[in-house]
Every structure is written in structure tokens, then in C-alpha cells.
Amino acid sequence: MRLELSPEDAAFREEMRTFFTTRVPQEIRDTVAAGRELTKDQIVESQRTLNAAGLAVPGWPVEWGGQDWTPLQRHIWHEEMQRACVPLPLAFNASMVGPVIATFGSQEQKERFLPATANLDIWWSQGFSEPDAGSDLASLRTTAVRDGDEWVVNGQKTWTTLGQYGDWIFNLVRTDPDAPKRQQGISFLLIDMSTPGVTVRPIELIDGGHEVNEVFFEDVRVPAENLVGEENKGWDYAKFLLGNERVGVAPVGATKRMLAAAKAHAATAGPGGTSLLEDPLVAAQVAELENELLALELTALRVVAHSTDGKPHPASSVLKLKGTELQQAVSELVVDLAGPASLASGAGAGSDLPEWTRLATPTYLNLRKASIYGGSNEVQRQIIAGTILGL
Amino acid sequence: MDFTYDDEQEALRDAVRGLLGRAYGDFEQRRKTVASEPGFDESLWQRLAEMGVLGLPFAEEDGGMGAGPVEVALVSEELGRVLAPEPFLTSVVLAGGLVAAVGEPEQRAAVLPALAEGSLLPTFAHLEPGSRWSATATAVTATRDDDGDGWRLAGVKEPVPHGARADLLVVSAALPDGGTGLFLVETSAEGLTREGYATHDGGRAARVTFAGTAARPLGEPGTDRTAAIELTWDTARIAACHEALGAMSFALDTTTDYLKSRKQFGVTLNKFQALTFRAADLYVSLELARSVAAWATLVLLDGAESQVGEAAARASLQVSRAGRHIGQEAIQLHGGIGMTAEYSVGHYTSHLTALEHLLGDGRLHLARLAAGVGDHDEVDPLP
Numbered sequence: 001m002r003l004e005l006s007p008e009d010a011a012f013r014e015e016m017r018t019f020f021t022t023r024v025p026q027e028i029r030d031t032v033a034a035g036r037e038l039t040k041d042q043i044v045e046s047q048r049t050l051n052a053a054g055l056a057v058p059g060w061p062v063e064w065g066g067q068d069w070t071p072l073q074r075h076i077w078h079e080e081m082q083r084a085c086v087p088l089p090l091a092f093n094a095s096m097v098g099p100v101i102a103t104f105g106s107q108e109q110k111e112r113f114l115p116a117t118a119n120l121d122i123w124w125s126q127g128f129s130e131p132d133a134g135s136d137l138a139s140l141r142t143t144a145v146r147d148g149d150e151w152v153v154n155g156q157k158t159w160t161t162l163g164q165y166g167d168w169i170f171n172l173v174r175t176d177p178d179a180p181k182r183q184q185g186i187s188f189l190l191i192d193m194s195t196p197g198v199t200v201r202p203i204e205l206i207d208g209g210h211e212v213n214e215v216f217f218e219d220v221r222v223p224a225e226n227l228v229g230e231e232n233k234g235w236d237y238a239k240f241l242l243g244n245e246r247v248g249v250a251p252v253g254a255t256k257r258m259l260a261a262a263k264a265h266a267a268t269a270g271p272g273g274t275s276l277l278e279d280p281l282v283a284a285q286v287a288e289l290e291n292e293l294l295a296l297e298l299t300a301l302r303v304v305a306h307s308t309d310g311k312p313h314p315a316s317s318v319l320k321l322k323g324t325e326l327q328q329a330v331s332e333l334v335v336d337l338a339g340p341a342s343l344a345s346g347a348g349a350g351s352d353l354p355e356w357t358r359l360a361t362p363t364y365l366n367l368r369k370a371s372i373y374g375g376s377n378e379v380q381r382q383i384i385a386g387t388i389l390g391l
Numbered sequence: 392m393d394f395t396y397d398d399e400q401e402a403l404r405d406a407v408r409g410l411l412g413r414a415y416g417d418f419e420q421r422r423k424t425v426a427s428e429p430g431f432d433e434s435l436w437q438r439l440a441e442m443g444v445l446g447l448p449f450a451e452e453d454g455g456m457g458a459g460p461v462e463v464a465l466v467s468e469e470l471g472r473v474l475a476p477e478p479f480l481t482s483v484v485l486a487g488g489l490v491a492a493v494g495e496p497e498q499r500a501a502v503l504p505a506l507a508e509g510s511l512l513p514t515f516a517h518l519e520p521g522s523r524w525s526a527t528a529t530a531v532t533a534t535r536d537d538d539g540d541g542w543r544l545a546g547v548k549e550p551v552p553h554g555a556r557a558d559l560l561v562v563s564a565a566l567p568d569g570g571t572g573l574f575l576v577e578t579s580a581e582g583l584t585r586e587g588y589a590t591h592d593g594g595r596a597a598r599v600t601f602a603g604t605a606a607r608p609l610g611e612p613g614t615d616r617t618a619a620i621e622l623t624w625d626t627a628r629i630a631a632c633h634e635a636l637g638a639m640s641f642a643l644d645t646t647t648d649y650l651k652s653r654k655q656f657g658v659t660l661n662k663f664q665a666l667t668f669r670a671a672d673l674y675v676s677l678e679l680a681r682s683v684a685a686w687a688t689l690v691l692l693d694g695a696e697s698q699v700g701e702a703a704a705r706a707s708l709q710v711s712r713a714g715r716h717i718g719q720e721a722i723q724l725h726g727g728i729g730m731t732a733e734y735s736v737g738h739y740t741s742h743l744t745a746l747e748h749l750l751g752d753g754r755l756h757l758a759r760l761a762a763g764v765g766d767h768d769e770v771d772p773l774p
Contacts, residue, residue: 003689298682385667
């Protein structure tokens with residue numbers, strides 16, 4: 001057993017830290033630090049900066065821009081990015097569709113899509129969830145029917161995050177409605193969102209923001225070559241993708257940063273500019289959250305250290321569950337620290353109240369999503385109970 | 392960063408697990424052992440000595456094995472797994488640890504080899520009525536004899552772990568000029584009274600009274616040992632976290648086995664999602680606690696002395712939360728049988744509670760950490 005990083009890993013960490021804090025535009029990092037919404041241009045600019053340095057898609061095969069890093073190095077890369085308030089590479093591109101195309105796509109698909117996906121020249125959206133197929137994804141109903149050299153797609157997707165920016169969407173579609181099991185007869189199809197018949201409609205959320213969308217497909221004609229891998233094998237690719245999604249799923253670095261910022265704000269948020277950290281109940285709550293975050297971070301390190309043999313560490317299921325709970329708990333603390341100032345969420349820049357207090361409640365409400373998406377925390381409990389405890 | 396045991400450590404763990412499994416694999420044997428005096432198995436203690444376990448943390452020149460916190464941690468976890476009542480934590484880690492830390496060479500030579508070979512059982516008499524977990528002593532006071540050479544103690548220590556069975560007491564006492572000193576007291580000394588009793592978890596403790604009892608200063612006479620007590624106490628807290636991990640791990644395994652086998656309403660309990668989800672949450676608590684305890688052990692191994700207190704507090708807080716969660720739910724998910732003395736799981740909950748109250752509960756450690764939240768930006772586990 002050993003506490004410190006090896007000299008190589010320590011040097012790697014320093015290298016990442018330096019890059020993220022000096023090469024990604026300060027204005028973008030300030031936006032993240034303040035908890036403001038990033039524009040599409042900022043997200044694109046940030047990812048292109050990373051991609052130019054080979055840091056956007058390190059998990060991909062080396063020939064398509066990946067890095068031959070150890071799991072620990074990938075962990076360090078991920079944590080340092082969050083620590084420096086650098087927006088993470090767009091997940092739909094970097095950790096979802098990219099690895100699927102790189103692993104299961106044709107050579108033509110790889111050449112056509114992967115460089116553009118890594119550089120965010122194409123903004124991908126995810127078309128998995130449907131109104132009646134959320135956590136129970138296998139019950140999806142959107143169909144694709146073969147007609148000559150084309151697929152004809154009909155149906156509806158929902159919860160399509162940032163779909164308003166999407167250039168392309170990767171979909172799970174039902175290509176064999178008569179398959180004996182629901183998981184069979186599903187295919188993985190890439191669709192250009194400018195194709196006639198594709199309609200994106202915003203869904204307004206409780207935080208007042210526009211983040212997710214419904215996507216409707218009405219007789220959308222998609223070239224046959226846009227099918228990834230084999231027809232009716234889409235479920236396998238989705239499982240592969242969702243497995244990737246769980247890597248780095250505990251937002252440890254971002255939550256630590258949020259808590260550190262909360263402490264800095266709390267230091268002057270008391271009556272007359274006094275420190276709320278002097279309140280023993282506040283101090284205890286902060287100390288408890290810091291300890292739980294430490295436990296989570298160390299668990300993530302244990303998982304990383306043990307996944308080198310290719311088999312996921314059982315404790316990895318803890319990460320999504322606890323990671324999102326803590327993320328939510330810290331956002332809740334921030335609302336409480338803001339107190340009455342948090343009511344001013346609709347005030348503009350002319351407000352006398354600090355920006356963080358005005359953003360506190362929308363952020364808290366927005367983060368309720370964290371325990372729902374990516375396999376709800378109830379699904380995670382089911383996985384732990386079934387797979388790990390054998391219940 | 393590396394959280395895995397090396398081959399030698401694995402071998403030690405397997406040997407200890409094997410020995411303890413033969414002794415206490417059947418819970419009935421443990422029940423019999425704690426029901427009779429001295430509350431642990433003297434022959435098993437000897438076998439642990441022969442295996443080198445009792446000398447693990449001490450230097451080879453002190454008759455020990457020259458091992459470190461990682462070895463102490465893995466032995467502690469195995470002891471916790473079977474709820475072994477042997478006084479490894481209190482006699483080896485605490486009492487032996489203090490002698491190793493501050494004893495003169497001849498004191499170390501008199502105590503540590505004998506402790507390592509199982510012929511001398513010391514204990515640390517520190518807790519006092521009304522003191523909670525303070526590192527200082529007030530209820531027992533030390534005075535210098537008129538001739539200036541000898542020292543005498545007066546007052547009460549309670550509860551003293553294994554205080555009635557112990558062969559030698561390491562006693563903390565308020566010094567005449569302020570501060571807390573450490574003393575060695577022979578159990579045959581005049582003016583020493585010991586009244587032993589069982590604790591709720593089957594352990595043993597005693598009320599120990601000093602009435603002008605002769606005592607020898609441990610290390611340089613008249614020196615304030617508060618810092619050494621705190622450091623050794625924190626070292627013991629980290630070992631206790633691992634003992635608790637072993638106990639929690641067993642309690643969770645037993646509970647999941649029960650959920651798979653016990654039938655109610657015509658089906659096994661694991662058909663009820665309300666129960667399996669709670670078991671999943673217990674696993675989350677256990678793994679998080681395991682991560683922090685392992686980290687604290689590495690801080691003890693490699694980190695600066697000044698970092699040990701915080702690491703011990705962090706591990707203790709996490710283990711306190713997990714211990715209560717797992718201990719309480721293990722009984723609840725078992726239903727009535729979890730309440731019975733015959734069945735093991737309630738005893739695990741009892742011992743988890745005892746460990747916490749021997750060394751400092753979650754509230755104490757949370758208060759330690761809360762006092763320092765303004766001193767740092769983020770908590771970084773990497774040095």
C-alpha cells in the first residue's frame with residue numbers, strides 16, 4: 001500500500017494542472033466557476049483547445065486521437081479538469097457515440113465521423129429515452145423500416161439534453177418489432193438533424209432553463225450506411241456506451257469545487273458580513289460533506305487502481321449513487337447559505353445581491369436531475385443489490 | 392496511490408484469518424469464551440504471540456516484528472470479522488504503543504518483548520469518570536515522594552479495558568506542575584484496588600482505584616505526555632476503524648445471506664425491494680468507510696505526524712456513521728432473531744458501539760473537523 005502518487009503520475013498531474021489553468025480561456029473557466037450557463041461557442045472553443053493538445057478524447061483508440069494512459073492517469077485528467085473549472089469534453093461526443101463508432105463502426109464511418117466528433121465540428125445529441133422508455137430503455141418504440149437504401153424513421157425521443165445545439169443525433173430504433181425479446185430487434189442509427197421530418201421542441205424545466213428537448217421523427221429518411229454495426233445489435237452497443245458513461249460518473253472534482261466556493265461565500269454571508277462558518281451547525285454540515293466527499297474521492301481512486309485488470313471494481317456502482325447525492329447535498333447547502341437572497345433568482349445584474357445567491361436555487365433545482373439520469377439511483381441500488389450482494 | 396496488500400501482507404492476513412476462523416468461526420465458541428473469565432481465550436492469545444501478531448508494531452530491537460500500521464490494520468480487520476474478544480487493540484496498540492513511544496530503553500526491554508511473546512498483558516488506564524475522551528488526566532493525580540525519587544498516584548480510573556486481568560497498568564495522571572504524565576504501575580502495588588466487570592459487548596473493563604499507589608514514570612519523569620497520548624490514541628482509532636470494518640463487513644454478509652434464505656409471505660425476503668434497497672445502501676456505507684480507513688492507515692504510515700490527528704478524525708467519523716447505519720439495519724433486517732443473544736448479529740452492533748465509545752464517537756470527531764473547516768479550501772487526499 002502506498003499513499004503518494006508515483007513521480008511519473010505526480011508529474012502528469014502537474015502537467016495537466018498547468019495546461020488546464022493556462023491554456024483554456026479564463027473567461028470560460030470563470031463562467032464555470034460562477035455556475036453560469038456556458039454558451040455553445042464556449043463549449044466548442046474549450047473542447048477544440050483540448051483536442052488540439054490531444055486532451056479531448058484520451059479514452060479513444062490511439063489512432064483516432066486517444067492516449068494510451070493508465071486508468072489512474074485518466075482519473076487525474078478528469079479531476080484536474082474539474083478542479084480548474086474547465087468544461088468537460090461534451091459527453092455525447094467524447095464518451096458516448098465516439099467510442100461506439102470507434103469500436104463498432106465501419107471504416108468509412110470512423111473516417112467520416114471520428115475526427116469531427118473529437119473536435120466538436122459535429123455536435124451530437126443522444127436519442128435513447130422515450131416518453132415510455134426511461135430507465136426501462138428496452139421498451140422503446142421509435143421504429144426504423146428499411147426502404148431500399150434508406151431507413152424510414154418514425155417516433156419520438158425525449159430528454160434530449162442540449163438537443164437545440166445538435167447537428168446529429170445517435171438513436172436507438174426498433175428495426176424488428178417481432179423479435180422474441182424486447183432487447184433484440186433494436187439498432188443504432190446516426191441521423192443528421194437537418195433531415196426533413198426531424199423536429200426539436202424545447203422542454204422548460206423547474207429551474208427556468210432550456211436544457212432538454214423532445215425530438216420528433218416523422219417519415220425521416222436516413223441513408224442505410226448510417227447504421228452502426230449490425231442490424232438488431234443496437235442493445236449491445238448501448239450497453240457498451242452506458243458502461244463508458246459510468247466512467248468518471250461521480251462528479252468529485254466539480255462538487256469539491258462547489259463546496260470550496262460555498263465556504264468562501266459563507267465567510268461573509270452572515271449578518272453584517274460576518275462568517276456563517278462560525279455557526280457550529282454550518283461548520284458541522286460543511287465538515288460532514290467534506291468528509292463524505294473525501295470518502296467518495298478515495299473510493300474512486302480505489303476503483304481506478306483496481307480496474308487495471310479490465311474488470312470493473314464492484315465499488316464502482318457506489319460512485320454514481322453517492323456522487324450525485326453529494327452533488328445535490330452541496331447545492332442544497334448553498335441555497336441555505338444564501339438564505340433570503342436566494343429568492344432574487346430573477347434579479348438582473350443590477351441587483352445588490354451577490355450573483356451566487358441568485359444562482360443558488362436554480363442550480364439546486366436543476367441538480368435534482370442528477371439522481372435520475374444515467375440510470376436513476378434506484379437503478380443503481382438495484383445493480384448493487386443484484387450484482388454485488390446477489391439479492 | 393495503491394490500496395492493495397503485498398504478498399507478505401496477504402500471507403499474514405490469511406494466517407490470522409485461518410487461526411481466528413478455527414477459534415471463532417462458530418459463533419457459539421465466541422459466546423462461551425466471553426461468558427467466562429478473563430473474557431478472552433488465553434491459549435489463542437499465545438498462538439497469536441507465536442504467530443508474531445502481538446509484536447507487530449514494535450521495533451525488532453524491542454522484541455517486535457518491525458511491521459507497521461498496514462499490518463496492524465489487517466490484523467484488526469480480521470479480529471473484527473469474528474468479533475474476537477482478545478485485547479489486541481487495548482494492550483498491543485494502545486498500552487504497548489505508549490511504552491514504545493515514550494519508554495526508556497530499559498522500560499521498553501521490560502515490557503515489549505514480554506508483551507510480544509504473550510507473557511505480560513499491559514493495559515492503558517486513562518479514561519476517567521467525567522473525562523469523556525480528553526487526552527489529559529484530572530481524576531488521578533501524581534505526587535512526588537518527599538525524598539524526591541518515588542511517585543504516588545491517587546484517584547479513580549474507569550472504565551479501564553481489561554483492567555482486572557492486566558499484569559501491568561500504563562496510567563495517565565495529572566502532574567503536580569501541570570500537564571499529564573504517564574506511569575507504570577505493578578498490579579501487586581499497595582493501594583491498588585481493581586473491580587472488574589463485563590461490558591455490553593462481552594468485553595471486560597474495571598474500576599481501578601489508586602490510594603497512594605507507588606508508580607514509576609514512563610520515560611523522563613515529570614514530562615507532559617498529552618501529545619503522545621493523543622497520537623497513540625489516534626493510532627488506536629485508526630486500528631479500531633479497521634476492526635469496525637471487519638465487523639461491518641461480517642454484519643452485511645450475514646444480513647444478505649439472511650435476506651436470501653428467510654421466507655415470509657411465501658417468498659424469500661430478497662423479493663422485497665424495500666429490503667434489498669436498504670441492503671444496497673449498507674454496501675455504499677461500508678465501501679466509503681473502507682476507503683477512508685485505508686487512507687488514514689496510509690497517512691499513519693507515510694504522512695507527517697501532524698496529519699495523523701486529522702486522518703484519524705476523518706476515518707473515525709466515517710466509520711461511526713457507517714457502523715451505526717450497518718449495525719442498526721443489520722438487526723432491523725433480521726427482525727426478531729437479530730435481537731436474540733444466541734444469534735451473532737446483535738453482538739456485532741454492540742461491539743461497534745463499544746469501539747466508538749472507547750475511543751471517541753462521531754460527534755467528537757465531527758467537532759474536531761468542524762473547528763478547522765475555515766483553514767482550507769478543499770480536502771486533498773494526496774500529499
